[in-house]
Amino acid sequence: MKCLFCKQSSTDTKSVEHVVPESLGNTKFILPLGYVCDKCNNYFAREVEKPFLELPELRLLRFQESIPNKKNKMPAIDGLLNGNYRIKLKRKLSHNEVVNEAEITPEAMDKLFNDSEKATIIVPAFTNEMLPPNNAITSRFLAKMALEAFADKLKDIENSLEDLVNDTEFDMIRNHARLGTIKNWPCSIRRIYNYDKIWEYSDGLHGQMVHESDFLLIPVEKNNNSSTEYIMAEIYFVIALWGIEFAINMAGPEISGYEDWLKTHNGESPLYCEKNKNFLK
Numbered sequence: 001m002k003c004l005f006c007k008q009s010s011t012d013t014k015s016v017e018h019v020v021p022e023s024l025g026n027t028k029f030i031l032p033l034g035y036v037c038d039k040c041n042n043y044f045a046r047e048v049e050k051p052f053l054e055l056p057e058l059r060l061l062r063f064q065e066s067i068p069n070k071k072n073k074m075p076a077i078d079g080l081l082n083g084n085y086r087i088k089l090k091r092k093l094s095h096n097e098v099v100n101e102a103e104i105t106p107e108a109m110d111k112l113f114n115d116s117e118k119a120t121i122i123v124p125a126f127t128n129e130m131l132p133p134n135n136a137i138t139s140r141f142l143a144k145m146a147l148e149a150f151a152d153k154l155k156d157i158e159n160s161l162e163d164l165v166n167d168t169e170f171d172m173i174r175n176h177a178r179l180g181t182i183k184n185w186p187c188s189i190r191r192i193y194n195y196d197k198i199w200e201y202s203d204g205l206h207g208q209m210v211h212e213s214d215f216l217l218i219p220v221e222k223n224n225n226s227s228t229e230y231i232m233a234e235i236y237f238v239i240a241l242w243g244i245e246f247a248i249n250m251a252g253p254e255i256s257g258y259e260d261w262l263k264t265h266n267g268e269s270p271l272y273c274e275k276n277k278n279f280l281k
Helices: 038-053 056-064 106-114 136-154 160-166 168-179 256-264
Strands: 077-081 085-094 097-103 188-191 211-223 230-241 244-249
Touching (some): 136 230
Antiparallel strands (some): 188 244
């Protein structure tokens, strides 16, 4: 068995790879053991996922939604005490309940004890208008998830991992995820529903949607002149994280095909309109 990214042996791998990081609330979207080697797993956690999760918009979302990381810690954010003093706001789980804490400087504490006015803490809030930047941090994060989700889609097909590892057509997005080889790999980023929307599931339970994803196949060329008919197409990975829809072209740093598709489908997300009937089931 070889690693999906570095193509080196992953037979002795001990850790599983979360397609969507645990720090965004994912507990089930996980690749089989050995699909990503321990070295790449650790690298992505440190150099690809962490920079994305540390974006101001993501820190606010994770704080507001009380999403812990794999070490059961939630991100701290900066707040203001009485409009003048910077404080550190923290959250932690205690007996299955979220507890709020404020780390206050000695100067601010002295002010509180000597001031007769009430203490007011200003806490920044995540809003539906906040979107991550369309930059290399985001595109590398999406590239990593795209290839992993594609491997997950094919995992029940014999030799699918070996075929993906050997398929040079995916080397560009593979290397972008691993090495950041493309400086500007544009993506589509937009909100398709509110992060705090409450959904009703088929079992009657209610809750928020943490993540959902699919692939969109857009034909770009068809050849009927040879003995074997074939269709050239772009594959877009589309994922919604807490209502923010991201899309990345797995064929290369181009997003116009997806933007054109949205125009012809009145802006409806591929996650909710008719799927590509001839694509992977």
